[in-house]
Amino acid sequence: MSDVWRDITVSFSSYPYDIVRRLQDLFGLSEYEAVNVYDQRNYYKPVLHTKHNYKKYPIIENQYPEHSSLINGDCLEELDNIPDNSIDFCFADPPYNLNKKYENWNDGIDIQAYFKWCDKWLSSLARILKPGRTLAVINIPQWCIRHFKHLKTIMDYQDWIVWEGLSMPVRMIMPAHYSILCFSKGKPRPMPGFARQTHSFLERKALETLSENYCIRPTCMKIRKRLKHNDTEIASNLWWDIHRLKHNSRRVDHPCQLPPNFMYRLISLFTHENEIVLDPFNGVGSTTLTAQILNRRYIGIELSEYYCKIASERHKELNLGLNPFRKNGGTPKAKNSPVERLKKQKYEVSKKNAST
Known part of the structure; x- marks a missing residue:
């Protein structure tokens, strides 16, 4: 069992038995022990969009930037150079302040200093977004709860996406839940992914x-495709079908990399x-690479010159027709987990035969 429960449905109008x-x-808890339940739904009801008073800046429609770019620099400084109301979508995957070993970033600063820093770049991203974006x-x-507290004072709440990105269990419920907060600048425009024809x-x-309860073995999926059986549905705001990058062969030298399918969907x-x-935290380029593949323009800001160089090389590969997310056959130096890597070994029974 993970910390995301997809087998339970709860209505706001009924008690969550x-x-x-x-x-x-x-x-x-045994049969005659008690549990105290504090129902907070009356205090935290869904609200309509608040009407923040944005200044009437002219919207820069498809003019800025003229060309996509990767920028090596501090995001707070670089964001100051970007005009108001000029960006269509901002995505931030910041350091989580969990003592990850980044190339040149202290990921274990005082928590109040961390949130103060986050509030600054969140406010800058709100400024450069176009209204409705x-x-x-x-x-x-x-941490997303704290981001929510700040963002609701300057933007409009749009959605809270839950990503069931499984991690390693450490004597607890298997940790799986990452949150993706979505806020719009004023009333959001119709969702582009669902609005376009x-x-x-x-x-x-x-x-x-x-769809739920379908086998994911390639042979089963091929049979359903041959029979023209529809086994898919439109994704909701609970993402359980996108898996983390667990194989070193698909990683580059960075401790935290989002899977490309995650960015394709966003x-x-x-x-x-x-x-x-x-x-503003482009790392080794997952966001900008997927943006280019999807025919979007992009701006990727990264503090580390080393990571920015890796991203640039991957974009060059993409321009040459190579898949930047392909298996590379190497083992990156950076690790995302404190668990020691297993040595490569040859199994007597192959994984393919074991699965059958």
């Missing part, structure tokens, strides 16, 4: 998810072709 029973079972921020759930192949695949949902995607 199923959740209470699950919690009782989870924490081993979306800012998406991914972080661990407890036609989609590219990659856009269509990104917006679909496999960009396909919130933008149209030729619109501008900005990532």
Whole structure:
């Protein structure tokens, strides 16, 4: 069991008996022990969009930037150089302040200093967004609660996406939940991914998810395709079908990399072709690479010269027709987990034969 429960449905108008029973079972409460439940729904009801008073800056329609770019620099300084109301979609995957070993960033600063720093770049991203456009921020759930507190004072809440990106269990419920906060600058425009009439192949695949309880073995999927059996549905705001990069052969030298399918879905949902995607923590280029593949313009800002160089090399590969997310056969130096890597070994029974 992970910390994302997809087998329980709860209505705001009824008491959540199923959740209470699950919690009782989870924490081993016997039949006559009690659990106190504090229902906060009356205090935190969904609200309509607030009307923030934005200054009437002219919107820069498809003029800035003239060319896509990768920028090596501090995001707070570089964002100051970007005009107001000029970006169509901002995505931020900041350091989580969890002592990850980045190339030149202290990921273990005082928590108050961390949130103060986050508030600054969040406000800058809100400034450069066009009205009606979306800012998406991914972080661990407890930090997203703090981001929410700040963002609701300057933007309009749009959605809270839950990504079930499984991690390693450490004597607890398997940690799986990453939050993606989505705020719009004023009333959001119709969701581009659902509003447009036609989609590219990659856009269509990104917006679909496999329906529940279908086998994911390639042979089973081929049979359903041959029988023309529809086994997909439109993705909701609970993403359980996108998996983390767990194999070293698909990683480059960076401790935290989002899978390309994650970015394909986000960009396909919130933008149209030729619109501008900005990532202030571009790392080794997952955002800007997927933006280019989806025919979007991009601005990627990265503090580390080393990471920025890797991103630039990957874009060069893409321009030459190579897949930047292909298997590379190497083992990166950076690690995303404190667990020691297993040595490469040859198994007597291959994985393919073992799975059958």
